[in-house]
Amino acid sequence: METTWRTVAITAVAPIAWGATYVVTRHLLPADAPLWGAALRALPAGLLLWALARRRPVGSWWWRAPLLGLLNFGAFFALVYISAQSLPSSIASSMMALSPLALAGLAWPLLAQRPSLRWALACAVGILGVLLVVGWSAGAVAPLGIMASALALLVSSLGAILTTRWRDDTPLLAMTAWQLTAGGVALVLVAAVMEGRPPRVDAAGVAAYVAIAVVATALAFVCWFTGLRHLPAGTVGLIGLLNPVTGIALGVLVGGESLTLAQALGMALVLAAIAIINVRRRGSTRASAPAQKPPVPAA
Template sequence: MEDKWSWRWIGVTAVAPVSWGATYWVTREFLPADSPLWGAALRALPAGILLLAFARRRPIGSAWWRAAVLGALNFGGFFVLVYVAAQLLPTSLAASIMALAPVALAGLGWMLLGARPTGAALTGAALGIIGVVLVVGLATTVVDPRGVAVSLTALAMSSLGAVLTTRWREDAPIMASTAWQLTMGGLMLLAAAVVVEGAPPPMTAPSLLAFSFVAVVATAVAFLCWFAGLRRLAPATVGTVGLLNPVTGIALGTLVAGETLTALQLAGAALVLVGIAVGRRESRPRPRPALLRRADARPDCVTR
């Protein structure tokens, strides 16, 4: 039963990095390249409003400032930094840096949660990182140090947000907490977009469809699955599953854009899957606390 639940939550969690991998192609092909703040705001805020309509809960007490902190880490700054890094660095190098997520999550999870990673989790993370490096290749152009700094900052923000989400997991149900974070982060991005970029970019039918995908599928649904995995799997295991992000991006590039994968890249994709299989041995299904089973017993949220 334990193994069954472990794989089930790994499958749920995998929805997130797979959809994020698809976002690379959608953003590049259909979304405005010169409006990163508006692009991030139109991704986060509609997703937050959509989830709020279903969650029908509002934060009270400490949940307000926690939602603001997590919204800034998981959505606000992170969405913009990833966009900027993609403009400054070759895709292969940017993806390779973000592939360090398992190491960052395992280290922060150990420091902040006391979740010491097992040998299996560390081995799985190492195999996954090697696999991603093989898939995306190595940079062959001049590397902009600003891009490296921005990408590392994005990685640190995302990893810290993920670990803090795990640490505060009992404060609210998943849908409500995700909605609060997205809305808070989206409002921050909206204010920054108006001040810095002015009017929103013009919309076309393809861009509207693209924004719908990134807001609903790659944000609302994806982060629900991601946070669900963070509540039930070890941080190192979740980080290893996240390696499906760049692998998905490469796969879509091959299928849609006609790119060709070498034998080493195919071997790297297989190695990522092996790393996930090895690293998931650290996962343990966490029983749901009574506070999460009774809506009327939650001290940090209230039904409207």
């Protein structure tokens, strides 16, 4: 029980850090260089973790790491940008709030992790909470934005599932470093072609890039992949609902935005959903045993 909650707390660092990037990006980074922003976030983080891990890919990781890097970082970051530019933030956030469904849906056939009734209840409560937090937009919805959001949800969920499926005795730090570096290199090449030279920023912008690369990327994804190693995919997806909740909370505390009663209720429901999925029946040792999680099939 204590170990499970510790893993949940470690995993929660990731969506909380990602939620904080909304405020940092909006107030401190240039809005006209999104691809460079993504590249300067991924590549430095990958190189930092690689310097700490001091290990090169071996065997199948020479092709697994670039593939996962494109799914988890390269394609995902680009698609999220298109979605953010094409849709109201409430709709885009609502689309990404479906991640527990996508993760659990893919985990069933690929990882043999069958969703439980408790997970279904927690998922319904959590998604309702996110919808209350982000609200709804009455404006027109661009089909391109919906398509980009759906693809972003698909590639990030597939990347998370493959990360779980291909787990082995490879150190987590090294595996994360390889993916970030591969995705960052791809983003640099695309950014150089599409946007030209990297943007110039002031000292505050440099500090923001460093914080996003180190905390919201390097540290956050190590925590995220830790959760994927030790928790069912559907549970990790529910923890990810803290992302939009954090964005709204920091918008209120830092950006001077208003918080409605419905949004406050939504935050409470998201936290309740995470609690529901992790509460163990008293006296049931089987429910809390790691062996309850189905074994991951070999690739």
